[in-house]
Structure formats: structure tokens, C-alpha cells
Amino acid sequence: MDHVRARVRRAYTAMRATRELQSADHRAGAAKRVEAAPSAGTAPSVEATSVTPAAPPGPATPVGTDSAPDVPRGLRIATAWAWRLLVLAGAAALVLWLVSQLRDVLIPLSIALLLSALLAPSVSWLRRAVRLPRSLAVAVVLIAGIAAVGGVLTLVVTQFVSSFPALAGSATAGIRTIQSSLRNGPLHLSNDQFNGIADTAQRWLDTHRDTLTTGALTTATTAVDVLASALLVLFSTFFFLRDGRRIWEFVVGLLPPVARSSLGTAGEAGWGTLVSYVRATVLVAFIDAVGIGLGLAILRVQLAFPLAALVFLGAFVPIVGATVSGAVAVLVALVTDGWVSAVVVLAVVVGVQQLEGHVLQPLIMGRAVAIHPLAVIVAIATGLILAGIIGALVAVPLVAVLNTGIRSLLGHHHHHHGEQAP
Numbered sequence: 001m002d003h004v005r006a007r008v009r010r011a012y013t014a015m016r017a018t019r020e021l022q023s024a025d026h027r028a029g030a031a032k033r034v035e036a037a038p039s040a041g042t043a044p045s046v047e048a049t050s051v052t053p054a055a056p057p058g059p060a061t062p063v064g065t066d067s068a069p070d071v072p073r074g075l076r077i078a079t080a081w082a083w084r085l086l087v088l089a090g091a092a093a094l095v096l097w098l099v100s101q102l103r104d105v106l107i108p109l110s111i112a113l114l115l116s117a118l119l120a121p122s123v124s125w126l127r128r129a130v131r132l133p134r135s136l137a138v139a140v141v142l143i144a145g146i147a148a149v150g151g152v153l154t155l156v157v158t159q160f161v162s163s164f165p166a167l168a169g170s171a172t173a174g175i176r177t178i179q180s181s182l183r184n185g186p187l188h189l190s191n192d193q194f195n196g197i198a199d200t201a202q203r204w205l206d207t208h209r210d211t212l213t214t215g216a217l218t219t220a221t222t223a224v225d226v227l228a229s230a231l232l233v234l235f236s237t238f239f240f241l242r243d244g245r246r247i248w249e250f251v252v253g254l255l256p257p258v259a260r261s262s263l264g265t266a267g268e269a270g271w272g273t274l275v276s277y278v279r280a281t282v283l284v285a286f287i288d289a290v291g292i293g294l295g296l297a298i299l300r301v302q303l304a305f306p307l308a309a310l311v312f313l314g315a316f317v318p319i320v321g322a323t324v325s326g327a328v329a330v331l332v333a334l335v336t337d338g339w340v341s342a343v344v345v346l347a348v349v350v351g352v353q354q355l356e357g358h359v360l361q362p363l364i365m366g367r368a369v370a371i372h373p374l375a376v377i378v379a380i381a382t383g384l385i386l387a388g389i390i391g392a393l394v395a396v397p398l399v400a401v402l403n404t405g406i407r408s409l410l411g412h413h414h415h416h417h418g419e420q421a422p
Contacts, residue, residue: 096386103387108229110394112236116244117271117278117397119145123241138241142234156306266408273404277397285315288322288352292329295348299341301333315356317392320380322353371400 099106119141126137240247248271252264293308301307307329314325326349334342371379376396383395 099386104225104229105232107387107390107394108232109236110398111390112233112240113274114278114394114397115145115233115237116240117274118282119237119241120244120275121279134242138238141241142238152309156309159303159305262409266405269408270401270405274397274401277400281316284356285312288312288315288356291352291355292326292349295345295352296329296333299333299337299344301329301341301345302336303332307332317380317389317396320392322356326350326353371396371403375399375403 122141123134123137126132126140127134130137132140248264248267252260252267255263289308289312292311293304296304296307307325310328311322311325314321326346329349330342330346333345376399379395379399380392383391383393385391387394
């Protein structure tokens, strides 16, 4: 360390000496030019206008001189990158730990943000067209939304309860048919093999039950927890819709002045992306539910409306949700109406999902909220590990908002510093 300090001190001293020498030469040349300026009516002489050239600066030790010449340059670069990456990994781990500790608060706030993004256009329309006060417009939209969700849930539960006896009998007969096909069909499974498969599936479900329901059921173990989370979502949504602009301006005001403009613009761009994403997701989910629901109704599959509602809810989790809800619809058709109906339902589900993936999402969402499928899968997996089903639901919108915000920050940086900015 003494050797390093000595080398750094010599390098700094040499740099200061070079700069002082250049500054002195510059001042001397300026003084000579002022003294040699011709008076009025006299011609300048060659001697007066000549300037003594500045002496070349002496050799100086570069600031970045290596103090350990025996260490290869590649290893030095690798270690410099390594400790910076370790710092980033530690910061990310700290953020994830804080998220896991504050999960019971962050999940309701995330749901409230999604609901606010969904309901904000309706509030703006009421204020613009009907000229309602902001608080009254927010209250009207929230009451209408709660009534719509409650009505749909009531209809789904009522149909499920009324169809449950017939569904149970058809499911029992369908399961027996499947067992008979597996035993007597091309696979020729014995009773021991069949029971082993069933036991393995049951063990897998028992093992992964906590992971799949984390944040949705296990964290809300009592009715009080469910009620508290629902009230937090409701009140947060109300104040986000009413005072969202003032809340964001307050948060931006806490930042350093040099960063307020760029981060404020990035936040507004991210909010616009969230509004577009939620609106497009609801529209795509509705089209999926209508398409698959019509197919189930035409085939007279039991519980067609509840299955369509399940498809609608599953569409909010990209890729995974549509696949799972479609598989449930095919399974219900299989155990209730047989192989032919299941194959037709599978064709309907695949056709609707292909239409969604290749036509609806690119057309409705556009490039502004387009996310690479790999990023979607990684985000869903991370959200599922951290917060269960709710985490998978909010992970993709969060990634979309971060994507837009970072792009806005980079565009702001290049705009002010040029394309050659580091």
C-alpha cells in the first residue's frame, strides 16, 4: 500500500506540474501579445508580433499507471468487473429480501396500481364528459366496478353449484373411462403402474401446493387478513385515482434537482405503458373468454360460463394462464363428454390462443408494451417464487413499466449528451 500511495502521489504531482507549466506558458504568451499590440498609426513589427513558442511539457507519469505490473491486464479487468457485479448482486438481494418482508403490503398496492391503470380512463371520461368532481367520479367508477365483479362472481358460483351434481357424476364416469382406456389401450398399464402414476401426481401436488398458493391463500389464513387486504386495495385504488398526480409529484420532488426531469418523464411514460398494458390485457382476455366460451356452449360442455370466466382470469397471466385455463376446459370436456368433444375443445382453445398470440396482442398492445417471451417467462417464474399466483400476475406489468422507464431514461441521456455519451 505504501508503494501504491507513492506511485499515485508521484503521478498526481507530475500531472499538476504539467498543468501549471502549460498555464504559465499560456499566460506568458497572452502577455506578450498584449505588449506587442501596435499603437494607433504605427505598423507592427515582426519582433513585436512574434510569440515565443511554449516549451513542450515534460514527461509525466499517467494517472492510471499500474502499481502491480506482474498481474495480467485481463485479470485486473476481470476483478474490476467482479466486485462491481458483486455489489449489484448484493443490492438486488437486498431489494428481494425487502420485497419478501413487505409482501403483505406490496401485493395489495400492486393490485391497486393495476386497478387504477384499468379504471383511470373511465374516471377521466366522467370528469370530461359529465363534469363530475374527481372524488365523485372515482367513487362512481369504483362502485360500478365492484358491482360488476360481484355480479360475475355470483353468476359463476351459482352456475357451478347448480351444475355440480351432474358434473360430479359425469366426472366419475369419465375418469373410469380414462382408467379403462389406459389399462386396455395401447399403453396396457397395470393396476400397480396406474396407481403409481396417480400417487406420484398426488405427491407432486402436495409438495408444490405451498409454492402455488403462496401470497394468494397461505398469507391470507384468516378472514381478517382477507378483509384487511381487500380494504387496503380499495382505499389505495381510491387515492391513486384521486391524488395520483400529486403523489407522483411529491415523490419526484424528493429526488435531486438534476434527476427530477428525466425520472419524472420516465415515470409518466411507465404509467402510460401500464394503462395501455392493462387495457389491452382486459380486451384480449375478454376476446379469449368469448371465443372459448362460445365453443364450449356450442359443444354443450357443462360449466361453459364458469370455464369462460376462468379463461378470462387466466389470460391476465401471459402464456401460463391461457395454457392452464385451456387445459382445464379440455379436461372438463374429456371427463364429461368423451374424447371427441375434448379434441374439438382442444382445437378451439389452440385456435383462439394462436389468434391471440399472432394477431390480437401485436395489434392491440403494439410495440410500446411488447416484451420478449423469455423476459415474460423469467418474470412469471420470479413472481411465482416470491409471491405465488399474485406475484405471477403483477410480474409482467412491472417488467413492462421498467422496460419503458429505462428506455425513456436512456433516450433522455442520449438527447442531452449525444450519441457518444458513455
